[in-house]
Each structure stands twice: as structure tokens, then as C-alpha cells.
Amino acid sequence: MAQREGSLEAPTRHALDWQNPKFYDEADLFHELERVYDICHGCRRCVSLCTSFPTLFDLVDESPTMEVDGIKKEDYWKVVDQCYLCDLCFMTKCPYVPPHEWNLDFPHLMLRAKAVKFKKGEVKFRDKLLSSTDALGKLASIPVVTQVTNFAINNGAARSVMDGVLEIHKERKMPEYAGRTFRSSAKPRNDFPVKPGERTPGKVAIYSTCYVNYNEPGIGHDLVKLLEHNEIPAVVVEKEACCGMPKLELGDLETV
Ligand code: SF4
Ligand code: SF4
Structure with missing residues (x-):
């Protein structure tokens, strides 16, 4: 029987099995990444959505075999790093999302890879710090601290230090903090x-x-x-905390 294309109706989203130890098995992850990257290479429909897909297709096209098997495994992370989990590929483009038998959920796979990376401790201190938006906001909203922070954000010498220590490019426009929240x-x-x-x-x-x-x-x-x-x-709303998106993008699932 012909397989009906996925995404003709709302896709089925399976829950992320993030508490299962197999979820963090790197060999199993790479097996799945290779399977999905190969399907995407044959399809290429998402090339215009974000930087993840062009990164993947460039890696394929520049590999010795011009296939996914020619990509170095360590380069798989380059695709993962470019995904910011917007969900567009899953929600709007992909014909292979569940219930299609290929069961392709690209954003969930990227999230799993990010979680594996986080579990391995391969996330930088600056990423952990900058993704703590609520804690940083609380600190920067204290009178005097607000003025000092805003001064540093707009000061060339301070930005050079931040560039060196936190790897925030000195010309990157950063939002100032308001005096009152x-x-x-x-x-x-x-x-x-x-x-x-x-x-x-x-x-x-x-x-x-x-x-x-x-x-x-x-x-x-x-x-x-x-x-x-x-x-x-x-x-x-009476109580509010960070929605957790910055931590999610870092793969820090426990904190979310
Ligand atoms: S979920 Fe990730 S890979 Fe998919 S379109 Fe968004 S950024 Fe790109
Ligand atoms: S996520 Fe789906 S639609 Fe997008 S490139 Fe991969 S297979 Fe094609």
C-alpha cells in the first residue's frame, strides 16, 4: 500500500524519552543522526529555513563521498549547534513526520543531541551564565548594578574584556537593563x-x-x-519564572 505523505494533517509529536538512559547513549544518537541526515540530504526541502540545513548540505557536498557517510562524526555537531529549536521544519515542511513510517522529528533529534552534549559537560560556562536570563535580570535590576551594567554594555574597554572572557563580540548590540522591571x-x-x-x-x-x-x-x-x-x-500573573527556552536550547533538560 502506498505510504501517505506526513504533515498533510497536524503531525503527531511523540514525547521526548529524556529520562531513559538510552536517550543519552552517544552511539545510539549518532546512529539516528546519520539516518536522519541521510533522509534530509535526499530531500533538502528545508534549505531556506535556518542555518542547520545549509550546514548539513555543505558538509555532504564537501565530503569525499558526497554522501552522509563521508562526513566526519565530529562535524555532526556543527548542524546541531545551528538549530535554535524553532520547530518550523517539523511543523510546516517535513513530509516524513509521524505518522509517516520514517518517523522524522528533526527538532527533537537536535534537542536530544544538545542534551547529550550538556550531559557530557561540553557546554561552556559563558553559555550557562548567559542562559540564566532570570538570575541575570534580577541581579542587573538592583539599583546601581543597573547603571554599572549599562555602562559596561556601552563601554568599549569593558566590551573588549567581555569579548575575551565571555566571548560576546564587542560590537554585538546588547540590550540595556531597565531601571524598573x-x-x-x-x-x-x-x-x-x-x-x-x-x-x-x-x-x-x-x-x-x-x-x-x-x-x-x-x-x-x-x-x-x-x-x-x-x-x-x-x-x-502572580508568579513568574523564565520560560526555560534558553536552558532548553542548551540541552539542560533538568533545569527546564
Ligand atoms: S527547528 Fe532547528 S533545524 Fe528546524 S527549522 Fe528550526 S532552527 Fe532549523
Ligand atoms: S526535515 Fe524533512 S523536509 Fe526538512 S530536509 Fe529533512 S526530510 Fe526534508
């Missing part, structure tokens, strides 16, 4: 009557995100004004 200053109105829409509950709980909370509270305040203008009752 969004959560400490937002006052959304909750006294409007709830008017449920056809597909919406008619009230809003605002999750600010680390970036809006610590770096760009103005975006959050604009949202509050918009909700107030439209008389939609809103609250800032």
Missing part, C-alpha cells in the same frame, strides 16, 4: 466586566517574559494601555 511597575486594570468573545475568554493574564520584564518594559506597558483602551480586564 515591568512586573514591579505594571498596573493593568482588572475592573472591567468580562465580555467573552467567540473564541476568547475576554480577560487576559500577562506573562511578561524575561526580555520585557528586565530589558524592554515599555513593550509590556504598551500592551497594558491597549488592553485598557479596549476595556479588557487584565492581571500580571
Whole structure:
């Protein structure tokens, strides 16, 4: 019987088996990476989505065999490092996602590879530090520390030091920290009557995100004004922590 193409309906996503010791078996991971890289090399549909796929296809095209078996195993990581887990390839492009028998979930495989790398301790201190957005934000929001941090962000000599120690390029634009966080200053109105829409509950709980909370509270305040203008009752969620995406991208599954 002909195999029906995947992704004609919403793809089936299998849970990540991240607590199974086999998940961290490097030989098993490389076996799966080779299988999936070979399918992608034969397809190449995702070439325009991100840098992972062009990296893979360049590695294939420049290998002695011009096939996946010609790529050095240590170069497999170059593909993994370029994936930022946006899920586009899985959600929008791939015809081999489950329930297709090839069972291809590229982002989950990249996440598994990142988790293996993290477990092996091959993640740099600077990555662990920079992915602690909530902790850094809390620290940088302390009065005086905010001014010192913003000074350092905009100071050439300090940026050269950061370039050397943290490998943040000195010309990379970095977001400054706000004097007052969004959560400490937002006052959304909750006294409007709830008017449920056809597909919406008619009230809003605002999750600010680390970036809006610590770096760009103005975006959050604009949202509050918009909700107030439209008389939609809103609250800032009572407790908030980092969504975990930076740690997920690092493969630090335990922390997430
Ligand atoms: S999930 Fe990763 S590999 Fe897939 S499109 Fe996004 S960045 Fe690229
Ligand atoms: S993820 Fe799927 S659609 Fe994208 S290149 Fe690989 S096989 Fe093709």
C-alpha cells in the first residue's frame, strides 16, 4: 500500500524519552543522526529555513563521498549547534513526520543531541551564565548594578574584556537593563466586566517574559494601555519564572 505523505494533517509529536538512559547513549544518537541526515540530504526541502540545513548540505557536498557517510562524526555537531529549536521544519515542511513510517522529528533529534552534549559537560560556562536570563535580570535590576551594567554594555574597554572572557563580540548590540522591571511597575486594570468573545475568554493574564520584564518594559506597558483602551480586564500573573527556552536550547533538560 502506498505510504501517505506526513504533515498533510497536524503531525503527531511523540514525547521526548529524556529520562531513559538510552536517550543519552552517544552511539545510539549518532546512529539516528546519520539516518536522519541521510533522509534530509535526499530531500533538502528545508534549505531556506535556518542555518542547520545549509550546514548539513555543505558538509555532504564537501565530503569525499558526497554522501552522509563521508562526513566526519565530529562535524555532526556543527548542524546541531545551528538549530535554535524553532520547530518550523517539523511543523510546516517535513513530509516524513509521524505518522509517516520514517518517523522524522528533526527538532527533537537536535534537542536530544544538545542534551547529550550538556550531559557530557561540553557546554561552556559563558553559555550557562548567559542562559540564566532570570538570575541575570534580577541581579542587573538592583539599583546601581543597573547603571554599572549599562555602562559596561556601552563601554568599549569593558566590551573588549567581555569579548575575551565571555566571548560576546564587542560590537554585538546588547540590550540595556531597565531601571524598573515591568512586573514591579505594571498596573493593568482588572475592573472591567468580562465580555467573552467567540473564541476568547475576554480577560487576559500577562506573562511578561524575561526580555520585557528586565530589558524592554515599555513593550509590556504598551500592551497594558491597549488592553485598557479596549476595556479588557487584565492581571500580571502572580508568579513568574523564565520560560526555560534558553536552558532548553542548551540541552539542560533538568533545569527546564
Ligand atoms: S527547528 Fe532547528 S533545524 Fe528546524 S527549522 Fe528550526 S532552527 Fe532549523
Ligand atoms: S526535515 Fe524533512 S523536509 Fe526538512 S530536509 Fe529533512 S526530510 Fe526534508
